Amino acid sequence: MxxxxxxxxxxxxxxxxxPDISRFLxxxxxxxxxxxxxxxxxxxxxxxxEKVGFDEVVIDPMGNILGYMGNGDRLIAxxxxxxxxGIGNRDNWTFDPYEGYEDDEKIGGRGASDQEGGMASMxxxxxxxxxxxxLEGLRVVMVGTVQEEDCDGLCWQYIVKEDKVRxxxxxxxxxxxxxxxxxxxxxxxxxxxxxxxxxxxxxPERGDNAIYKMAPILQELRALHENLKxxxxxxxxxxxxxxxxxxxxxxxxxxxxxxISIDRRLTxxxxxxxxxxxxxxxxxxxxxxxxxxxxTYERPAYTGLVYPTECYFPSWVLEEDHPVxxxxxxxxxxxxxxxxxVDKWTFSTNGVAIMGLLGIPCIGFxxxxxxxxxxxxxxxxxxxxxxCAAVYAALPRIYADRYGR
Numbered sequence: 001m002x003x004x005x006x007x008x009x010x011x012x013x014x015x016x017x018x019p020d021i022s023r024f025l026x027x028x029x030x031x032x033x034x035x036x037x038x039x040x041x042x043x044x045x046x047x048x049x050e051k052v053g054f055d056e057v058v059i060d061p062m063g064n065i066l067g068y069m070g071n072g073d074r075l076i077a078x079x080x081x082x083x084x085x086g087i088g089n090r091d092n093w094t095f096d097p098y099e100g101y102e103d104d105e106k107i108g109g110r111g112a113s114d115q116e117g118g119m120a121s122m123x124x125x126x127x128x129x130x131x132x133x134x135l136e137g138l139r140v141v142m143v144g145t146v147q148e149e150d151c152d153g154l155c156w157q158y159i160v161k162e163d164k165v166r167x168x169x170x171x172x173x174x175x176x177x178x179x180x181x182x183x184x185x186x187x188x189x190x191x192x193x194x195x196x197x198x199x200x201x202x203x204p205e206r207g208d209n210a211i212y213k214m215a216p217i218l219q220e221l222r223a224l225h226e227n228l229k230x231x232x233x234x235x236x237x238x239x240x241x242x243x244x245x246x247x248x249x250x251x252x253x254x255x256x257x258x259x260i261s262i263d264r265r266l267t268x269x270x271x272x273x274x275x276x277x278x279x280x281x282x283x284x285x286x287x288x289x290x291x292x293x294x295x296t297y298e299r300p301a302y303t304g305l306v307y308p309t310e311c312y313f314p315s316w317v318l319e320e321d322h323p324v325x326x327x328x329x330x331x332x333x334x335x336x337x338x339x340x341x342v343d344k345w346t347f348s349t350n351g352v353a354i355m356g357l358l359g360i361p362c363i364g365f366x367x368x369x370x371x372x373x374x375x376x377x378x379x380x381x382x383x384x385x386x387x388c389a390a391v392y393a394a395l396p397r398i399y400a401d402r403y404g405r
Contacts, residue, residue: 002401003136005394007334010128014390017124021385022107024048025120028082029100029109035083035150038063039302045082045119045144052127054142062158063303065144066165069126070135074404076396077141077167078125079350080118080366081148081155081174084111085374092376105382112380113368118173119144121367121385125392134397141167145350151297151309153353158307160358169324169361169399171392174349175368178384180328182318182363184345185234186266186352188275189295189311192217193259194288198249207254211246214258216284221262224278229267234315234344237267261295272312313352316362317344323403324361330402331395332365336387346370365391 033041042065049057049067056068065082087097087110095101100109107117122142129135145155159165172181194214199207221241228237243261248254264275272294279285279292298308318325320342332340347370355362367384 003134003397005134005397006132007394009132010335010390010393013128013131014124014386014393017127017389018382018386021120021124021389022102022382024123025107025112025117025380025385026100026102026109028116028119029107029111030098032098033083033111034086035147036299036302038083038146041082042144045123048123049142052123053130054126060159060163061303062155062301062305062307063146064155064159066159066163067123067126067142068139069130069142070139072135072137072139074137074400075139075141075165075167076399077143077165077170078122078392079143079145079156079170079172079354080115080122081146081350082116082119082144083146083149084114084116085149088376094377106379107382108377108379110378112378113175113372114374114378115174115366115368117175117367117380117385118388121388122173122392125389128389128393129396132393134393138396138400140396141165146301147299148350150299151311152348153313153350153357154297154307154309156350156353157309157357160360167360169363170354171328171395172349172351172354172362172364173366173388174345174364175366175370175373175380176345176364177369179341179343180332180363180365181343181345182320182325183234183316184347184349184351185237186270186315186356187313187348188264188266188272190262190264190276190279191259191293191295192262192279192285193257193291195257196255198253198256201252201254204254209254210258211255213288213290214244214260217282217288217290218260220282220284221279224282229270231267231269233317234267237270238265239263266315268315268317270315272314313348314356316351316355318355318361318363322361323399324363327395327399327403328363328365331391331398334398335390335394347373
């Protein structure tokens with residue numbers, strides 16, 4: 001059934017809950033939660049969900065936390081990854097990354113933008129939905145996902161395939177700089193390996209140096225990057241050599257193997273097979289008989305569960321006229337009384353699995369800014385936390401009433 005919504009009341013409640021949102025975010029920042037170390041943070045989120053009145057809170061075998069509100073038969077999900085990267089060089093921070101700080105406009109600390117702020121806004125959006133009776137016929141699930149920084153999308157592969165939770169669509173609350181994001185480039189983690197024969201370094205001609213074999217491959221990879229496909233919306237595919245390793249009996253010996261890691265970003269239309277074949281076709285790769293393969297991720301979650309996946313994360317784009325895109329635009333305009341900018345992420349998100357692998361529509365709107373992600377002195381803005389909570393609260397009802405079945 002269609003329901004009249006008081007958008008002013010939604011804004012009013014979101015503003016009323018600003019102190020609670022801010023306190024909750026400060027508490028989350030204070031708990032170090034790098035990938036595979038999220039357990040204490042999950043328990044803190046569970047506590048907050050129970051406090052505000054979630055109908056059901058589940059922690060799955062991987063360690064993801066799923067908070068449900070409403071009892072309708074149509075499920076809509078909101079996603080925030082709750083793991084963070086490390087702090088890097090502590091000397092680059094002007095304040096304690098975990099103690100953080102707060103003033104009238106900002107909250108600082110590791111995870112403020114990327115992306116515990118999204119979790120704080122989501123929890124209080126669900127409370128607003130419940131307060132205002134916006135969930136007739138609907139059920140929302142606020143998902144705090146683990147291991148995203150290590151392996152984006154792995155959590156949602158597990159949620160859909162093993163937990164058997166498949167929503168109509170998912171809102172990613174990754175930071176969007178106040179914009180709506182409807183896509184991103186994909187990525188792959190590729191390994192290229194050369195092999196040789198070791199010998200004493202005093203007579204290198206007796207061996208076959210695997211590092212020398214890699215040298216021309218590096219040059220050809222650099223040239224390949226310049227010629228990758230471009231897309232008018234997602235932008236250009238890219239390739240960067242990110243790591244280099246070798247084996248050798250000693251510093252006084254010729255290397256008998258060498259391998260590199262490649263960060264390959266995939267634009268629209270680029271596939272796993274295409275990206276691998278482009279590298280295999282390079283003359284230097286063929287001359288060296290180099291092995292080109294995908295890495296596999298199989299690090300245990302904090303629960304001990306291992307859920308292996310190959311490191312392929314496809315690009316995805318939600319159409320401008322898709323009901324989910326239109327619903328988000330309508331929610332933004334109705335709640336915030338201004339026109340949104342609809343764009344895409346530069347970095348990667350759980351959308352690579354949600355939509356890229358699993359075909360579930362995904363749309364992005366989240367507090368914080370991309371340039372804060374993984375940076376020292378990371379901050380987010382209180383006004384964005386409040387605005388996102390308000391838009392999230394209105395979105396499911398707008399979708400169901402204006403565009404749903």
